[in-house]
Amino acid sequence: MSSLKRRVIQFIAAIAILILLLIVLFWIDALLPILIFIAIVMPFVIGWQILFDQVQPQGKLAWLLTVFFIPYFGAFAWVLFGRTPRRHRRIKRTSTEIRMLRQAIESEQIETSPDLVTAYPLTRTLEKLGATGADGHTSTKLLVNGEAKFEAVLQAIEQATDHIHLQYYLFRTDEISLKVRDALIKKSNEDVTVRFLYDGLGSQEIGEDFIRPLRDSRVHVEAFDPVVHPLLVFNANFRNHQKLIVIDGRIAFTGGLNVGDEYLGKDEKLGFWRDTHLRLEGPLVRELQQLFVENWLYAGHGAREETWDLFADETNLPRYFVNEPQGKNGATQLLVTSPGQDVTIRDGLIRLLMEAKESIWITTPYLIPPPELLAILEVASKSGVDIRLVVPGKGDEWFSFHASEYYFEELLKRNIRIYKYNRHFIHAKTLLIDGKIALVGSANFDFRSMYLNHEMMIAQFDTTSIQELHETFLNDFEESIQVDWAMLRKKSTVKRFAEAFCHIFSPLL
Template sequence: MKRILNKLFSKLVLGGLIIILQFSWFVYLLYSATVYSSMVDALFKIASIVLALFVSSRDMRSTYKTSWIFLILALPLFGIPAYYLFGRPGLTKRTRMKMDVVSSRIRAYSSPSDDVMSALRAEDDSAGQQAQYLTRYAGYPVYREADTQYYCCGEEMYPQFLEDLKTAKSYIFLEYFIAEPGKMLDAIVEILAQKVKEGVDVRFMYDGIGCIQTLPNKYYCYLQEKGIKCACFQPFRPLMSIIQNNRDHRKITVIDGKVAYTGGMNLADEYINARVRFGYWKDAAIRLTGECVWSFTSMFLELWDYILKIESDYTFYRATSMEKHRLQEKIHADEKGFVQPYTDSPLDHEDVGENVYLNIISRAKKYLYIFTPYLIIGSEMRTALVNAAKSGVDVRLVVPGIPDKKLVYFLTQSNFPYLIKNGVKIYTYTPGFIHAKCFVSDDVQATVGTVNMDYRSLCLHFECGVWMYRTRAVLQVKEDALKTFAESHEVTLEEFQRKSFLVRTFMGALKLFAPLL
């Protein structure tokens, strides 16, 4: 009973109710105006048509347009205000301008290496095209591999993660969507507090919505008392605002500019299976060393400076990073791979995360293996997967066997029939929930990061990942995929067809609103 009451009176539920009341009141005012004035009603209908035409002309994916146009024309009293609040994919112009200033300052310290790009193009021009795209449109260069280590689950990564934190001498940066007190976070905070006493600069950044139900009130005060600097990205406020649409979904740890981590794992006990929520929680992380760590350092500082309205000493961090990596160059001189960290932002209207995926799909020749917790894709991604399968590529996707969100899982399943009929193999992870976001293809390229295969992750959130070509981790991802297939169940078309007519109809109706969820 206490747990139920806590959820009912949580900040998210109460704040959500306040927003719903505001929205309902706004819709009621519009309804009243249309009922009591035929002129207002006519103007409102004209406005819905004009807005639908405007949405149709916007430079955005067709599935997203279709969903909003249907809602605006079918239910204008609801659709018009809803589009104003949630339909615009970017942040406000003022917010974009502020972040652009920070971005332009820090990008000056991430000049691409022509030698590395030339070496990659000489080895594989197709891979060079992917790297060129990321350099131009994500703003982060490609690097020679120093070392990449892939972890197939949280409990495998966690001990090394703690050891790396203990080695910090200068600074530790952490940026996570979700953090929750427990075995994992408490142990990390204990190390961070000790590092502060040793003079290490420790900074922790978290998302306002991601942590609204997991962090206690004023948890940042608890951390600040230990000397840990904190920043919250867009704290939740119970006001109707487009800014609530864009979240910091990235997962980044940087230690001394020497070691970086990214992947699907947040800082909560289910990610290391110290707590069971949806069966076994399978996730993925990657540990990187070398000059590429600077890209994650700059990603963190860019958002940190924006939130706190400061300007960090980028020269210091860049020089410190370069000094450390010169010492490592000889150690890893035999490595032949390439790595390229990247970030995706709703500011630039460039869907970097999705385009990385599409480029990998289109260039696959023998096989393409994918881990994703959600499969809510538009026609572009669906067509690319099907075309690859029709071309003889062994395309396999693994989705959860035990979902975390039932409604979203219905949408995921609604994509199964078309994909399976056209040669794509779908597996459900029998032991539980798979939260990893990984692509691997042909033993040569892979990406590990935070980008889900759903609209919010591909278009609305701040995301990150690392693309790799012929690194050690590429084959580690493949090995993990093969083991995961053996533990999973391959879905057949007959299974879907055995679902009741009502369930299949419900799934079909949900697809119309998929981009809005």
């Protein structure tokens, strides 16, 4: 949709809303009793639904208070963002397609070898909690910050010979975004199959002007749960926050970075942007390929031209699901979480935290921990484990930033060290336990990532990139200011009020 056309539509919508408002004001005397009746009844109707939702008690309480004390706003917000995932049903054909895909590639999925289980017993535990099998021959390379990530991604795209699968939560339309888009167009024109998947809410600035050149070059484009969909009220709250690229079924990229100029430190407000990504090559890429294909089939609703057999019949299976072991490299596993009862990342995180004997180091841009994770950290701290959290010195979202800082006092009471990144913003989602076990991926240390988003994390045991991650943590500590009680006592009353207010809504963020 062109910019002019969009502005015309927005102008017409504004006029329509103004006319509707005038009509409501004109008839307000007649409508007032009806509006009061609705404001009284509606909270009880929605409240009944909230009571039986399978969500955390804190989330229920926050929604109930919002709906009862701000009826119209609360009801609108709940319909848009509060419905539980059990109301988020896949289209029947899509479910069938995904089931057929899983059956076709069952033999290609990784099985954890007895040797790996002996060396790393936790791999079997994570597998029981929902993770994939563990592989000992997948190479991993840490990509620190935007320049390293985009350089590696663009180089891999340029070298692609068969297909490129790209999926992002947030894809801008700025300089680096156009550079990546044009690289995809170039490869598509060279007869490389390109599939471009973006989240319908996170990448909402993508319009027809951006997409048309892709489609004109035969790039396949899909939006994951677009917000303009008629079923908006069922899916707006359940976003696909994963970042994933799979090239030729051999190379994959995942981690914390989306695609936009701010990830290169070009945002005037945030300045330097600290982040972490991961490049993988080897058998685990097959599991990442399956994740992309399932998301693709869902986004396309099982469209006739993009069915499961296009990826996994006898002809296409070796094309998309390549098995090329690399050198021996510890163990790697994929953990994936989807909205609903699937809490693999949360359960895996709890189990890994319980394993810590010496240290737990975490970087997260949004520190809004569910109570069970906070309790695990408290127990670990009392056991003498060195716990350090690296959080942003400057926030990109006002609500989340202040809600995160509310927890500082509670964490300091538990002897947990907090480091505010002094080069402004840190967006990495990483965990390092005892310097031997690591998680790198898209999930934040908050309610939303644990329960509402589609997320992914790569678990690593004694891989070559763990030492690289250890070094990045040491650098982040050096670049940070450690929070102490003197800093907390200097908080103004306004600051304390803002944090307390935002904390009330933390289960909704």
